[in-house]
Amino acid sequence: MEKFKRKVFYLGGFDPRGVRFYHQLYREQAARHAALTGDAIMVSGRQAGPAGAAVSALWRVESPAAGVETDYEYLRWEDLIGKVWIRNPLSLAWRAARAYAGHARHMDFRRMRRLRKGPVITILYPPILAVLIPLLLALVPALLLSLLLPFWVGALAGIVVSALLSGRILAKLVVPWLLRFMTYHGALAAEGPGEALDDRLDRFAARIAEQLDGDWDEVQIVTHSAGTILGMRLLRRLLALRGGSLPDHVVLLGLGQVVPVIGLRRDAAWYHDDLRALADRHFRYVDISSPPDGAAYYNVNPFRLVADRHAARVDMLSPRFHLFYRPENYHGGWSNKYEAHFDYLRVGDRLSPLDFISLTAGRRTVDDAVAAFRMIP
Template identity: 70%
Template sequence: MEKFKRKVFYLGGFDPRGVRFYHQMYREQALVHERHSGEHLIVSGRRSGPASSALWTVENEAAGVVTDYEFLRWEDLIGKVWIRNPALLVWRSIATYLAHARFMQFGRMLKLRRGPVITILYPPILGVLIPLILALVAGLALGLVLPTWAAALIGLGIGIAASGKPLAKLVVPWLLRFMYFNHRLAAGGPGMELDARINDFADRIAAQLDEPYDEILLLTHSNGTILGMTLMRRILERRGGRVPDSFTLVTLGQVVPVVALRKDARWYHDDLRALADKHFRLVDISSPPDGAAYFDVHPFRLVSGASRPHVELLSPRFHLFYTPENYHSGWANKYQAHFDYLRVGDRLSPIDFIGLTASRRTIDQSIAQFRTIP
C-alpha cells in the first residue's frame, strides 16, 4: 500500500509549557487512539527544526500513513510576558479592562456568543469578590478578640493570601494574563520579536507547500487562532495569493473576536480583510460549551461583508464522544474543556486531533464521516 504523506504545522495558544508538554500530550493521546482503533501509532522523539520549531514523526503502519509534525514554537516569547508578580498582574489587569471598556465592541460580542463575554468579565469580578469575601469572614472572626481596625487590616491580608488557590482553580490568573497579552496585541500589534517569529513561520510553511505531501494542515488552537490569521496572510503574500488544494487552515477553539472586535486593532482588521479577499480553505472546530471559544463565528465577516475563502464551521459535539463522568463540564472544568480539541475521547471522533493528524482520511473525508453521526 502506497504511503499517505501528511504535513502538520501546529501553532498553539498562550501557554508557557511549550513543546515538551505538547509532545508528551500527543504521545498520550496517540495511545488512547490506539486502544480504541487497534492501529499502532509510532510517535518519534522530538528534534529541533528550522524557524523556531520542533519536529516529530507519526507513523500509522496499519493505515499506511506517515505524518511529519512541526510544532511552531513561541513559548519563549510567552515566558517573557508571563506576569508572575501578583501585584503587577493586578495593575496591568486594570489597564487591560479600562482599554476593553473603551475599545471592545461588547454589544457585537454578545450577539455572537454570550459565554466568551462571561469568560472575559468574570476574572476581574472574582478577583475582587473572592478576596473580599474571605477578608470579611476573617475580619469578623478576628473582631471578636481584636480592635475593629486591626481585625479589618489583618482580615484583608488573610483574604488576599487565602484567595490564591480558589482563584487558580477558576483559572482567573491565567485568564488575566491572556487578556493582558491580547490587549497589548490589539493595541500595538505583535511587537518586534513576535512579528519576526511569525515571518519565520510564514517562510517555512510557504516553502513546504511545494513538497510532495498528500495533505498539509496548519492547525491553530486558542490564542494561536488569532495569530494564525496574521500568519495565513503572510503565507499567501509569499505564495502570490495562492496555496495548493491540499492545504487547509484549521482553527480549534477559535478566539479571533478577542482582538478582531477591538476598535483599535486596525492592523488586525487589515489582516482579516486581506484574507477575506483570497481563495483558501478554513475549517473551524469550536465547541458551544467552551466558554472561551466562539462557536459558529465566521472570522472574516467580523470585518468584511464578503468572503472568498471556503469556510466550514463545525461543533466537535464532544458530548457524543465522552462518557458523562469524563465529559468536561461546569465552571471548574472550563480550562480543561478548552483542551479537549487536542484529546481523544472515550469514543473515536472522525475529527478528533489524532484522527485529523494520523489517520488515512483527508480532512474532507473526516468531516464527511463526522456528518453521518446522528
C-alpha cells in the same frame, strides 16, 4: 497499501509551557487512540526543526495499520510568551486593571454579545472574582472575629486568611491565566505584534511556504486558541509568499477559535487589514469550536467580522464532545473551563472523526473527516 503522507504545522495558544508539554500531550493521546482501535501509533522523540530550534520542533508520527506517515512541526513562540508572562500578583492586578480599561474603551461588547454570550462572561468574570474573592475571604473572618476580639485583630486575621486561600481559589477558577490572556491581547490589539513576533511569523510563513510543494497528500496548518488569532496574520504572509493562492491539499484548521478578542477591538486596525486581505483570497478553512467552551467563538466566521462576503471555502463545526465522552469524564463547571479548552487536542472515550489524533494521524483528509462527522446523528 500506498502510504498517505501528511505535513502538520501546529501553532498553539498563549501558553508558556511550550513544545515539551505539547509533545508529551500528543504522545499520550496517540496511546489513547491506539488503545481504542487496537492499532499502534508511533510518535518519535522531538528534534529541532530545519529552520532552527527557535522556530520549530519536529516529530514524526507513524500509523502502520492505516498506512499513514505524518511529519509534525510545532511552531514555537513560547519564548516570546515567557517574556510577557506576568508572575508578580500585584503587577498582574495593576496591568490587568489598565488592560480592562482599554477593553472597555475599545471592545465592541455589544456585537460580541450578539455573536456569543459565553466568551463575554469568560472575559468579564476574572476581574470581578479577582476583587470579590479576596475581599470576601478577608471580610467574613474579620467580622466574625470582631465579635470576640478587637477589630484590628479580626482585620489582620482576615487579611492572613485571604492571602493564604484566595490565590488557590482564583487559580482553580483560571482567573490569573485569563487576566494574563486579556492583558496581553489588549496590548496586542492596541500596539500590534511588534518586531519580535512579526519576525517569528515571517519565519513561520517562510518555513511553511517551502514545504507546500513537497511530497504530501495533505498539509494542515493547525491553530489552537490564541494561535487562531496569529494564524490569520500568518496565513496572509503565506499567501503573499505564494503569489496569493495555496495548493488544493492545504487546509487551515482552527480549534477553539478566539479571533474576535482582537477582531472586535475598534483600535486593532492592523488586524482588520489582515482579515480584509484574507476575505478576498481562496483557501480552505475549517473551524472546530465547541459551544460549551466559554473561551471559544462557536459558529463565528472570522472573515465576516470585517466583510460581508468572503472567497474562502469555510466549514464551521461543533466537535460535539458530549457524544464522545462518558458523562463522568466530560469536562463541566467553571473549574474545568481551562481543561475543556484543550479537549480539541485530546481523544475522548469514543473515537470521533474530528479528534486530534484522527485528524493528524488518520488516513482521512480533513474534508473526508468533516463529511464523516456530518453523518453522525
